[in-house]
Amino acid sequence: MVKKATKKEIEAIREKFVEQYSGAVTELNYTNLYELLVSVMLSAQCTDKRVNIITPALFQAYPDPQSLANADLEEVKSLIKTCSFFNNKAKNLIKMAQSVCDDFAGEIPLDPKELVKLAGVGEKTANVVMIEYTGANLMAVDTHVFRVSHRLGLSDAPTATKTAEQLTKRLKTDLHTLHQAMVLFGRYICTAKNPKCETECFLQEFCKSKESFKAK
Ligand code: SF4
Known part of the structure; x- marks a missing residue:
């Protein structure tokens, strides 16, 4: 069972994400x-x-x-x-x-x-x-957002839809930046296999899952 992040932890995680990923945009190429x-x-x-x-x-x-x-x-x-x-x-x-x-x-x-x-x-x-x-204040949950939010204890919901609802309720504002942040963080740092816990993660202190990835 996923341990929940406290209110204080949620605020600290939000701050770190906004600091690291402010202005981040999708990696999809488009012109309109x-x-x-x-x-x-x-x-x-x-x-x-x-x-x-x-x-x-x-x-x-x-x-x-x-x-x-x-x-x-x-x-x-x-x-x-x-x-x-x-x-x-x-x-x-x-x-x-x-x-x-x-x-x-x-x-x-x-x-x-x-x-x-x-x-x-x-x-x-x-x-x-x-x-x-x-830049709408909305949340969307893909595989990266789902994984990251569960590892950090931001959500314990079983489905993507319920996770989006929970994240919206708990994070409230800056959702567009937080969405992009979790996508990029999940894609490059908190990857599904071999996440870069020791070398690149700036959220280790809040993680509820890092023990699972320690070298045995
Ligand atoms: S410590 Fe590892 S598992 Fe936890 S959030 Fe960071 S990269 Fe992800």
């Missing part, structure tokens, strides 16, 4: 809201690095929702075939673009409640888009 949304949809269960390799050709072929809405499914599949779950992702990308054109006059809505109405866009995708594009 459409490209960000497509990249975030592709990044589910896939690395940002892989998505960044795929998207230049995809955006060249389909530079806006209108062109993607009229795309040939097989062509989209072949452009994103090195991405995990490319069959479903290709279908969802086209459906998303079609709903942008049919229901939102071709403009991607910048509102999490509207974004989730788009095909293939769940709450996590909508929140990541809002966090990145507008």
Whole structure:
């Protein structure tokens, strides 16, 4: 069972994260809201690095929702075939673009409640888009945020959705920075295997799991 961080510890962890990662942004490459949304949809269960390799050709072929809405499914599949779950992702990308054109006059809505109405866009995708594009005070939980928040005792919730709720309640403000911080901290320091506890972690004193990673 995960030990909970105290209120004092939560505040200290927040301070350290904000200090280390203030101004951090996603590692996905994009130039507008459409490209960000497509990249975030592709990044589910896939690395940002892989998505960044795929998207230049995809955006060249389909530079806006209108062109993607009229795309040939097989062509989209072949452009994103090195991405995990490319069959479903290709279908969802086209459906998303079609709903942008049919229901939102071709403009991607910048509102999490509207974004989730788009095909293939769940709450996590909508929140990541809002966090990145507008700096919204929202939390989104991916595999890194889930792992880091549990190791630090910020959450003991069993699912990503419940973890997001718990983090929102406990951390309250600066959620966009804290989200980016936990993604990057989890990707490069508090990795799933062999986390860099002794060499790079600046949160050791608050960690509820470091004993598990000590050299035997
Ligand atoms: S001490 Fe290790 S497991 Fe704990 S937060 Fe730091 S890197 Fe992660």
